[in-house]
Amino acid sequence: MAEGNRLRGIEVRQVRMPLVSPFRTSFGTQTTKDVILLRAVSDEAEGWGECVAGSDPLYAPEYVGAALLTLRDYFIPAILDQSIVDPALVAPALDLWKGYRMSKGALEMAILDARLRATGQSFGEALGAVHARVPAGVSVGIMNTVDELVETVGGYLDEGYQRIKLKIEPGWDLEPVRRIRDAFGAIQLQVDANAAYTLGDANHLRKLDAFDLLLIEQPLGDEDVLAHAELARRLETPVCLDESITSARAAADAISLGACSIVNIKAGRVGGYLEARRVHDVCVAHGVPVWCGGMVETGLGRSANAALAALPGMTLPGDVSASSRFYTEDLTEPVVIEDGHVAVPTGPGLGVVPDAGRLDAVTVSSEWIPANRRLAS
Known part of the structure; x- marks a missing residue:
């Protein structure tokens, strides 16, 4: 240039x-x-x-x-x-x-x-991607009935999604998770609480240990890092932090305190894809798995996330879903799932417009x- x-x-x-x-x-x-x-x-x-x-x-x-x-x-x-x-x-x-x-x-x-x-140069090349495609995961919101949830998750599995993330909150946690596990067996399953619980709910959250979850994401408030460390000691289910991780420094602190054993990286939450890569590098240095979270992005952000999800430390499926998960018509050429994966764009920059x-x-x-x-x- x-x-x-x-x-x-x-x-x-x-x-x-x-x-x-x-x-x-x-x-x-x-x-x-x-x-x-x-x-x-x-x-x-x-x-x-x-x-x-x-x-x-x-x-x-x-x-x-x-x-x-x-x-x-x-x-x-x-x-x-x-x-x-x-x-x-x-x-x-x-x-x-x-x-x-x-x-x-x-x-x-x-x-x-x-x-x-x-x-x-492509986004993937610039960030250090090592994979040409990444496994597709989907985030499933809270629904009116558990039967509706089971039907919806079944549809996503039929589409090829490799990992299911269920949103949970008090009153919508144990039964939905039990029904999904009973209905679909040993699928890759995790839950996301979006800070809906307190440390006083620890005994209740321990009941999720029975369902062999990949992780429980951000169960407590974003500033409750020490409380997460205490909760992590009480649970068998790995604790993953989302909202609490605002930078590479915050990730290092949380890991050192024992507040998490897995980190969700969202580029927007940490201030951009360059800082997201630094968070990734900190976690890799500490032996902590990471995955790429989603924020209902259009095809622009979704393509960038696919590149981020292709970094070597991204060992868990992320929220990299098809455009059709949220949008009938995306702003870009639709992001699609093939054989349970999303391709990492290879064109210059984001690879899409x-x-x-x-x-x-x-x-x-x-x-x-x-x-x-x-x-x-």
Whole structure:
């Protein structure tokens, strides 16, 4: 890439994607997915980033409305002020501002995609992927009845999904897990509590040990790292952390405290794919398995996740599912499952781009921020 390659501007676009069916967790029920997309345009290429912040501050403090303001008024002007297309400079340039890791990660993703498209390198190559395809896993929300859950899981298994993750919460845990295990035998099965329990529920959660689960994900609050360490000592089921892992340093601390024996890596949650790779490396150094979590991404984020899931330490199936899991029509060419796996894109950058007509059809707002805009005071 020539030294003269500079940013011309960044487009901020909000889209609203209808979901195939409502997706319910302890945080609430989604029927649509609001997504912030960033398009970074340089002299040589353009790159796409996807912000995984939710519509409301439920999973994390960050949410779409606040992320839009922060990106427009602070983060994007700061990056345009540098104007060089270098993803390694994004995190240091934004370190002045606290939090908003999902927004920072989306901006880094767009710059990284633009850089890689200009050099002809794929996301997988840049991150260090060692697999051409990754096993497909699916996350199944809380449903109205256990019978409905059994039917839904059966459908996903018929589609070829290799791992099933069940959302659980108090009142929806032991019986759904028992029914799925009884119905489908020795499938790869895990549960995700999204911080719905307290340490006082330890004796109840111990009853899940009977079902030979791969793991229980984030049973306690995101700041309850010491409580997770105590819970892990009481359970046979491995404890995996999600919301508590916000950086490579947080991962190292949690592992050292014994709060987890498995880590879920979500690039948006830790501030981008470069930090996600560092989390991966820390876990590998400690002998801790990792897997790639999902945040109901479009084909853009889903393709990037496939590349992340192809790293050598990703020894458990992740939330890398087909586009059809959530969307009737994705923004990109649909991500598909073949023989229980999703292919890692090999084209430059993300290897996929949005369809212009589809993108326009779901766009709520769009703003172009040119490189000559100055940083907000």
